[in-house]
Amino acid sequence: MPTRNTTDVIVVGAGVVGAACAHYAARTGLSVTVVDRGSVAGGTTGAGEGNLLVSDKEPGPELELAQVATALWRELAERLPPQIEYEGKGGLVVASDEPGMRALRDFAARQEKAGVTTREVPADRLHDLEPHLAPGLAGGIHYPQDAQVMPAHAAARLLRAERDRIRLRLGEEVTGLLTDSSGRVRGVRTPAGEIHAPYVVNAAGTWGGAIAELAGVRLPVMPRRGFVLVTEPLPRVVRHKVYAADYVSDVASGSAALQTSAVVEGTPAGPVLIGASRERVGFDRTLSTEVLRRLALGATALFPALGAVRVIRTYLGFRPYLPDHLPAIGPDPRAPGLLHACGHEGAGVGLAPVTGRIVAACLTGAQPPLDIHPFRPERFTERAV
Structure with missing residues (x-):
């Protein structure tokens, strides 16, 4: 002691x-x-948001970290009390058009060579995984190793x-x-x-x-600011972590400018979490209605049913960014x-x-x-x- x-x-x-x-x-x-x-x-x-992801990482050192961490989180979920809310729900990355789908397919192929489990989901099978997804998407990649905890x-x-x-x-x-x-x-x-x-x-x-x-x-x-929207508790409208293909490029970008990409996921408690935004503005905690508007638009583009759902709060944080x-x-x-x-x-x-x-x-x-x-x-x- x-x-x-x-x-x-x-x-x-x-x-x-x-x-x-x-x-x-x-x-x-x-x-x-x-x-x-x-x-x-x-x-x-x-x-x-408590994301435990391999789906957003290029093959290389960070992905290697994530692969070891994925196994450790499963071990911790067995050893620690259930209050950490570990949920091995998997992730689904979707593309809006065929060029985007080709890019996802190529990215997933590189990840598979590095040991990541992926499964291509054609457009006509997306609703098997996410019944409330918007129609007209070109397809997606399912990542069963993605998970979530209550951080x-x-x-x-x-x-x-x-x-x-x-x-x-x-x-x-x-x-x-x-x-x-x-x-x-x-x-x-x-x-x-x-x-x-x-x-x-x-x-x-x-x-x-x-x-x-x-x-x-x-x-x-350096701090990289991000906002999250939290909806009222819902039945399980969103089953996986679902995000648009441009999220991966936003994560990898070094730009200081505002970037938003649709990221939507349900939680065991019921609320849906909506992100993601990135910008380098120091430790400025000013609420940005423009960011919130973009996040809401991105979420409803993926899940139209969320357009009728109330957002009960929003919060922000600062990601610790290294160049x-x-x-x-x-x-x-x-x-x-x-x-x-x-x-x-x-x-x-x-x-x-x-x-x-x-x-x-x-x-x-x-x-x-x-x-x-x-x-x-x-x-x-x-x-x-």
Whole structure:
């Protein structure tokens, strides 16, 4: 059990990634203190939809992360209480015309070579999967491995499952990193005092760049704002995560401009979640009626029945974006004792368990579950000024 001021590892950030890092570190026998200026899942995690996706990822390092994470989430669903609302419902990506369908077909073929399970759905069979889909679509690709969790509950349960080895210090902002005479990170400073540990994990999400700066290293994490609409509770109008083909290109884009693409999914509790938008506007929390209008139009184009449904609320969050679209995971040689686990953009919930497993392996000298070289923090080599 960690003491008030000394522990084996400090995790900065109580979102789902930080919770997973703490969970897997604690399972190795380490004592962990999780520090967050807010509450558990009080940042990006609480504004997420809980997507666990392989369908939106090009073959390469991020897809490899997602494939390991998919198996870990299934394991967690068996081990953790049902409140995480794990649902292996699968995804359906649809095309509006034949050129779009050809592009989906080519994308799925590349993914299959990388081990993803896909199934082409011709236009006349789309309604077998989604009876309320709009007519006239050219077809789609079904991804049975896609799933969903309730992200805030998942974060809380990951922490609670190892509560004998995890101490939470919420409402405490990390204002500095402690170092020894050699420059090695040895803990953190908060308004409540110092906490000492041989390792600090930067799982601060969109604010991960600010934590890195405290160690004098550059990690160019930027916020990418997104909105979600939430409808009134409904019978199961939408059975899968359903999205338009242009969502994949939006995810991969580095543009700062506003991008919207239709993403619609039901939840076990009844409400339908409607996204997705992306734009880099800093931490501006201003409600954008133009974004909400575009999201509503995109959703009703896919599911006309939603046109008669009330939206009961909307919320926004900030995805932690890194310029090469890969997270930073693992030790930072520029600041010994500091590890990073941030920059996952919109995939943080899905990639949380594999990130936690990697961090735990790095802390204990074990073999990570996959090659982590593509995610090395030092690929951003400039030092903070």
